[in-house]
Structures are given as structure tokens and as C-alpha cells.
Amino acid sequence: MKTSIFTTSFQRGKPRLKAALVFGAIAFVIAFAAAVNTGIVGELLRPAMSEAVLVGLWGRFAVALVVGILCFGGCYGLLGLPHRVQSWSVWAGLALSALLLFYSFDLSYEFIERKLPFLLTQGAFTTIYVSAISIVLAFTFAMLGATAKLSGIAILEGVGAFYTSYFRGVPLLVQLFLIYLGLPQIGLVIDPVPAAIAALSLVYGAYMTEIFRSGIQSIPRGQWEAADALGLQRMVTFKKVILPQAMRVIVPPTGNQFISMLKDSSLVSVVGVWDIMFIARTQGRADFKILEMLITASIIYWLLSVVLEMVQHRIEAHYSKSVAR
Amino acid sequence: MTTMKVEHRDRPPGAAEAQQIAIQLVGVNKWFDDYHVLKDIDLSVYQGERIVICGPSGSGKSTLIRCINRLEEHQRGSIFVEGTELTSGLDNIHKVRSEVGMCFQHFNLFPHLTILENCTLAPMSVRSLSKQDAEQMAMRYLEKVKIPDQANKYPAQLSGGQQQRVAIARSLCMEPRIMLFDEPTSALDPEMIKEVLDTMVELADEGMTMLCVTHEMGFARRVADRVIFMDEGQIIEENAPAEFFDNPQNSRTRLFLSQVLGH
Amino acid sequence: MRSIIKKTLICAGLMAAAISTSSQAGKTLDAVLEDKMLVVGTNSDYRPNAFLGDRNELEGFDIDVSREVAKRLGVDVKFVTPGWEVMTAGRWQGRWHMVVGSMTPTTKRAEVLDFPATYYFIPAGVAVHKNSSAKSIADLNGKVFGVVSTSTYHRYLEHNLKIDAVGTPPFEYQIKPQEIRLYGDINEFDDLSLGEGVRLDAVIQSVSVINQAVSKGLPVKMLGDPVFYEPLAIAIDKGDAEFGEKVHAIIEDMKSDGTLVGLSRKWHGVDYVTVK
Numbered sequence A: 001m002k003t004s005i006f007t008t009s010f011q012r013g014k015p016r017l018k019a020a021l022v023f024g025a026i027a028f029v030i031a032f033a034a035a036v037n038t039g040i041v042g043e044l045l046r047p048a049m050s051e052a053v054l055v056g057l058w059g060r061f062a063v064a065l066v067v068g069i070l071c072f073g074g075c076y077g078l079l080g081l082p083h084r085v086q087s088w089s090v091w092a093g094l095a096l097s098a099l100l101l102f103y104s105f106d107l108s109y110e111f112i113e114r115k116l117p118f119l120l121t122q123g124a125f126t127t128i129y130v131s132a133i134s135i136v137l138a139f140t141f142a143m144l145g146a147t148a149k150l151s152g153i154a155i156l157e158g159v160g161a162f163y164t165s166y167f168r169g170v171p172l173l174v175q176l177f178l179i180y181l182g183l184p185q186i187g188l189v190i191d192p193v194p195a196a197i198a199a200l201s202l203v204y205g206a207y208m209t210e211i212f213r214s215g216i217q218s219i220p221r222g223q224w225e226a227a228d229a230l231g232l233q234r235m236v237t238f239k240k241v242i243l244p245q246a247m248r249v250i251v252p253p254t255g256n257q258f259i260s261m262l263k264d265s266s267l268v269s270v271v272g273v274w275d276i277m278f279i280a281r282t283q284g285r286a287d288f289k290i291l292e293m294l295i296t297a298s299i300i301y302w303l304l305s306v307v308l309e310m311v312q313h314r315i316e317a318h319y320s321k322s323v324a325r
Numbered sequence B: 001m002t003t004m005k006v007e008h009r010d011r012p013p014g015a016a017e018a019q020q021i022a023i024q025l026v027g028v029n030k031w032f033d034d035y036h037v038l039k040d041i042d043l044s045v046y047q048g049e050r051i052v053i054c055g056p057s058g059s060g061k062s063t064l065i066r067c068i069n070r071l072e073e074h075q076r077g078s079i080f081v082e083g084t085e086l087t088s089g090l091d092n093i094h095k096v097r098s099e100v101g102m103c104f105q106h107f108n109l110f111p112h113l114t115i116l117e118n119c120t121l122a123p124m125s126v127r128s129l130s131k132q133d134a135e136q137m138a139m140r141y142l143e144k145v146k147i148p149d150q151a152n153k154y155p156a157q158l159s160g161g162q163q164q165r166v167a168i169a170r171s172l173c174m175e176p177r178i179m180l181f182d183e184p185t186s187a188l189d190p191e192m193i194k195e196v197l198d199t200m201v202e203l204a205d206e207g208m209t210m211l212c213v214t215h216e217m218g219f220a221r222r223v224a225d226r227v228i229f230m231d232e233g234q235i236i237e238e239n240a241p242a243e244f245f246d247n248p249q250n251s252r253t254r255l256f257l258s259q260v261l262g263h
Numbered sequence C: 001m002r003s004i005i006k007k008t009l010i011c012a013g014l015m016a017a018a019i020s021t022s023s024q025a026g027k028t029l030d031a032v033l034e035d036k037m038l039v040v041g042t043n044s045d046y047r048p049n050a051f052l053g054d055r056n057e058l059e060g061f062d063i064d065v066s067r068e069v070a071k072r073l074g075v076d077v078k079f080v081t082p083g084w085e086v087m088t089a090g091r092w093q094g095r096w097h098m099v100v101g102s103m104t105p106t107t108k109r110a111e112v113l114d115f116p117a118t119y120y121f122i123p124a125g126v127a128v129h130k131n132s133s134a135k136s137i138a139d140l141n142g143k144v145f146g147v148v149s150t151s152t153y154h155r156y157l158e159h160n161l162k163i164d165a166v167g168t169p170p171f172e173y174q175i176k177p178q179e180i181r182l183y184g185d186i187n188e189f190d191d192l193s194l195g196e197g198v199r200l201d202a203v204i205q206s207v208s209v210i211n212q213a214v215s216k217g218l219p220v221k222m223l224g225d226p227v228f229y230e231p232l233a234i235a236i237d238k239g240d241a242e243f244g245e246k247v248h249a250i251i252e253d254m255k256s257d258g259t260l261v262g263l264s265r266k267w268h269g270v271d272y273v274t275v276k
């Protein structure tokens, strides 16, 4: 069975026409409200209208109407395409518009080109390895945390409860400063990169402990009981029966956490780790071209998170093969 | 294995004096917090005996049989299974569980494993069988419950009746001497109930010791050596099926039977 | 219960005592000479003093000064960029030995850091949009100013700037801003470039940064004369007077033999070392 909110995918016949009309109408309303006749879109209609008409109420209506009709036509055409092609071309279209928007900022591409290699070799490299190590550690902490919280041993439960409560409750930035500046006070002088990795993995490990715990607890008692009745050891039950099922619930929010961690790794630039954000800020500020660097950085972060998204889909598919009928 | 010979006053009619006891409950009491679920339960089950337990909802039937493989812990009295007393010692619990198989109302198959993997997991992990041996045995029992052709499917791809038969096969793969059933057919559509009951009858005919909570009175009449009626945590009446159904002694039993059989 | 709390308090007290006694007395110089390595904390985005150049290495006035100090100590030099707040907070725990980061020795900072040597003076100026209507600094009273948070320019606008380095020229507060906007990661010049009064009317920064902005083609200009001169000093962690004296002596040598002036001319275009 298809489990989507609408029963039809509006790909042909009357529903297709209706859907396209709705999209067109929405575009018209937005265009009218935003008065696009005074912007770039208005410029395109310049040949058909005089300046005076264009800026008036009639011009506003006409331009919005054109936008609405264009949107209607585009949507009608798109809706006819096969499902996959449709969603991918819309994705690509939106990505292209975002890039075009950046392009319209009048940026110095020569500057970006000059700084990009270093942004990648130093910045992106640092971001990736800091995030990768943190992800592995966070996963380990979460596994340990969830195991402790569900161990049934009061001491471990106490440790787990304190861990999640403290590390979820204190902002990442504060945590980072505490580790970087605080630990040396007890004689443990650590470098910025290990401090950053420690902060990221401890904090995200705490969030993920809760994801793991709730995922594991979402598995019905009957599974534990059936395994008990078969005489399986509890650790075997956990590894072979409970965890694989819990993974299906755990993977999507964990993927989210990893993407979020990738971006939060930019916080480490405050203790002088030369990651993407640090290089972007430094280069941008020193040369008064911060926007160039921020946009470049945003695109690099985005591409990295797209990769993570794809990995997440892979893993999700792996763990849901038993429910796919 | 030490089996014990016990003198027992409530011995079922017709059972030989020297018959060996598989399960013995002596003065078993259980509480959920301050709710008294099982009250002074005394029960002996002989080897090869088939017992059906019935009674109104909430009377403690499930709790009783779940105590036998320690899915629930009793607080007073003692339970012996094949001579091993169930205490909090993990070794004893493991020993008992390796002798006792159990089937649940909702099958509780492992949904992420194929039918075959469901059946081989415990033999490989608990009994350290090789994968090959475990699979061979699993196929033998899947043939016995008549679904060898589904071995590589996942549980969700099977009907309820098929799933319950897989659950039975999965238990049998541990080669238990005792099988516990907790309402194995009450989650099934009527047309599937028969196939599961047939499998259980076959098991009974092979001499398996069985404790079965069920409201399938036809099954009880045909298979049971003894029917036990429970209410409010107590065993109210126990008798051979013919006596039990045709001539119930207790008024509560009569009321219950009239409700179960009356429609 | 009581006794548990009491025990915990005693433990905490002991730990605190252990921490406070573990400060290093006179060890920095030994560490530098032993490892043959001077670790210098500095900025990474502060043209022309310390910034990532086209070769993606740190360069600038502060960097060259550091190299020269290391050379005269007979050791190698390594740079770290721990961030301004971290450097000004003190208690470096030996992570780096000195900060050559164009830091002004304010009274507040002197509570947590030592400033053994002032190595140049920099004029602070007022920058406005190039189409600004302001003709003189007096026209900017009651306008919106942008400055780097907690900088000396910020203190100047608050009329709360206290510098007690020797030889600091006197100054007076010439401006009463209507609003002070504070900047950290974002460059205040970007906002000033948006146009007069869009976000800011004026910015106070060091004259050399203003000149950099102008030469990079930003639509800004400097207005009037510098409003004050601030001394910039090398900072070291509290507690190693010996190291301080050594650094002081080296800087004095570099002043008298003309090395510092040369470096200032190279990076700032003028002599910011000699007090006018």
C-alpha cells in the first residue's frame, strides 16, 4: 500500500490541472504581495509596458499574473513527468535558484577562486576529520550511555542519567570553553582539536544516548520475553534481537544528529581550530570579503551534509529490508 | 538429570503412583506490588501430561505459566522443573529455560530475521550448534509444522497461523521436554485456528509435556489429561475433561463454562 | 546526609587548593630555552599585523616582530591562533608563551596578564562612508557607531578608556555617540559600506585598518585626525618576571637599532614606533 497523504500523485487528468492551478494561484498571490513588478522580474516585462504602467497597480497585477501563469505552465509540465524525475528536477531547480541568488550578490569570484583551495585542503579537511572522529566517538558514547541507562544496575543508571542530563543541558559552546579552559586548571592541558572533538562527541553522545534509549525501549517486551524463553543470554538478545530492530528507529534521528554535528563543528573555530568556518572568517575579515567566504563555506557545508544524507538513506534501507514487503 | 518421585494427594485419577513429575508448584504466591495475583498454588504436572488451564480474564493464568520459565518471579513457595528449583540463581534459570519452550498469544517472532534465522538463532547461540546443523534441524521442525517452503521469508510476509506455527517450530528447535502455550490461538482468525491446533495435537500425540492456557474447549476435550480452572489467582477446580465439562463441581466453573460454551 | 555534604565540601576545598598552588613561577623562559621553541599566540584576521596571506601562511607586522624576538632569543618560533577572548583571559597554562597580537595594555587586562614591552603606538581614527555628509568629527555626535566588542575603541566611545603604559600620549573624548553597535565575527566595515546611516554612520578603528579598507576598494574614508594613540604591547602570562625582563630588553634593542621602525615602515607604511 502507498502511505502518502494524498491518494493521487496528480500526474494526469483533472487532478493534474487542479494542482497546477493551485500552484499558479499561490505564485500569483505571492508575486502580487511582494510587488515583484519593481524587481528583476518587472524588468523582463519592460518591453511590453511603459515605466509608468509597470510601477502602478495595473503593472503589479499584470506582472503577478505573468508569474502565476508561468508557474502554472511549469507545474503542469512537471506534474506529467514520472515521479522520480519530477522530485529530482524540482530539487535541482531549487538548488539552482539558490545558487543564482548567491550569484546575484555581485561577489568577487576571483577572490573565491584564490581562497577556495585552502578552504578545502585546510578548512574542509579539518572539519571532516574533526566531525568524523566525533561521530565515531559520539556513537560509542551513545551506545555506552544507553546500555548504562537500560542496564538495570542502579550505579550505571545513575552515571547514564547524569551524563545525559549534564551534557544535554549545557550549551556546546560553553562545554567547549569549559574543556579547553577548564581542564588545564586541574593540570590537563589539551590542544584545541582534541578539546573540540571531546566537546562535540560528549554533547552529541548525550543526545544520541536518548535516541538510542528510546529506540531500544520502543521494541515490545514480547521480543525480550521470547528471547528469554528460548534461553538466550541477555547480551546476545540485546545484540542480535533488540538492537537490529531498534536501529530502524534509531538511524533517521541519528543521521539528523550527525548532520547537525557537522555544522556545529564550526563552533570549534572559536578555540582556534582551523576548520572551514575559521578559514572563511579569517580570510573574509582580513580582506573585507566576508560574504564571499560565508557563501562558499555554506556551499561546502551543504555538499558535505548531502553526502551524510545519502549515507543515512543507505543505512536506513539496510535496516528496513525486513519490513519492505 | 534428577527426577523426583513425589507423593501427592491431588494426583489426577488414573495416573500411576510411580509416574514421574515434570513440574511441581508448592504453595506458590505472587504479587504485583500489593496486588495478590497467585494465591497458594499447588500443582504437579507429570511427564507427558497435557494440561489445559482456563478461567476468566485476569484470573492469573498467564502469570502462572510465566512463572514456570521465570518470565515472572514468584515471591513465596517453590517451583521445581524437571527437578531443578527456580531460584534467583542464573544457572538454574538457564537450565529450566533450556527444558521449557513457550509460545505466546502474539507469536513474538523476531521480525528482522527470516523464518530460518528465527529458528537457528537460539540453537546456535545457546547450544553452540554449527550453522549447518542448526539449519538442518530448523528445516526438520519447519517441515513438521508444514511450512518448510517459507523458510527464507520474513515473519511479516506470513499469515498469523503460519507465524504461530513458526513460533512453535522455533521453540522445538531447542528440543524442550515441556511446552507452555499462552492462548496461542486467540489472536488468530477462525480459519487459522485449526492449523495451529492440529500442530499442537500432533505434539501432544508424540508425548510432549504440555501446559496450555486456552479457551478452545474442543481442544481441551480431545487432548487434555486434566483441565484446570482458575479464578482470582486460585485453582478452583481440576478434573479430567469429561468430568470437568459434563459435571463441574464449583458454581464459578459452571458460570464460566456457560459463558464460554453458551454462544 | 550531612556528613556526605561535609565530605564533598572538604574534597572540593582540597582540589581548589591543589589547583591554586600549581601556578608556574618563572618557568616560561626555561621552557622556551629548553624546547628551543617560542610559541606565540596571535590573530589571524588582522591586516596588516597578522593575517593569512596569499601563501596561506600567517604574515604581517606582529608576525615579523615575533620572528625577530625568537631569533634574538636563539630559538625557533611557532604560531597559534587561539582566539581573542582566550588570549585576553590569561591563565594560558604554557600552551603559548607570549601574545604578539597588537594588544593594548589596558588596566583591566593588566590584572590577568603582564605587559613587559610596548612595541608600537597606533593611531585610532574615525571612518565614515565615502558619501558621508559629515565634515568633521564633531558632526558625528549623536550618530550610530560600530566598533569591535570590548576593544579600546569600544571603551573610548564609552568614555571609559584607561591605558597605563608608559609614554602614552594624552587624549580627550571628542564624540558622544547616540548608539554603539558591537561587532565580533562580522566586519563592521561591511555594514558601514552599505551606505551612510543604513546600519552605521561611522566606525572607529586603527588608522592602518582604515587605510587597508580604503585600499581594498571599500566605499569608506577616514575623517579628520586620529582621535587617540594607543600603545600596543607584548603580553605574557603572570608570574615570570625573568622572561618579562628578557622580552623587554630585546624590544628595547630592536627599537634602538632601528629594526622595529623598519618593520613598521614595511607593514604600516609609516613609523608607528617612535612617539610623536
Ligand SMILES: Nc1ncnc2c1ncn2[C@@H]1O[C@H](COP(=O)(O)OP(=O)(O)OP(=O)(O)O)[C@@H](O)[C@H]1O
Binding pocket: B032, B035, B037, B055, B056, B057, B058, B059, B060, B061, B062, B063, B064
Ligand atoms: N506486569 C504486571 N504488573 C502489574 N499487574 C499485572 C502485570 N501482569 C499482569 N498483571 C495483573 O495480574 C492479573 C493477572 O494477569 P494475567 O495476565 O495472569 O491474567 P490472565 O488470566 O492471563 O488474563 P487474560 O485471559 O486476560 O490473559 C491481572 O489483573 C493483571 O492486570
Ligand SMILES: [Mg+2]
Binding pocket: B061, B062, B063, B182, B183
Ligand atoms: Mg493471559
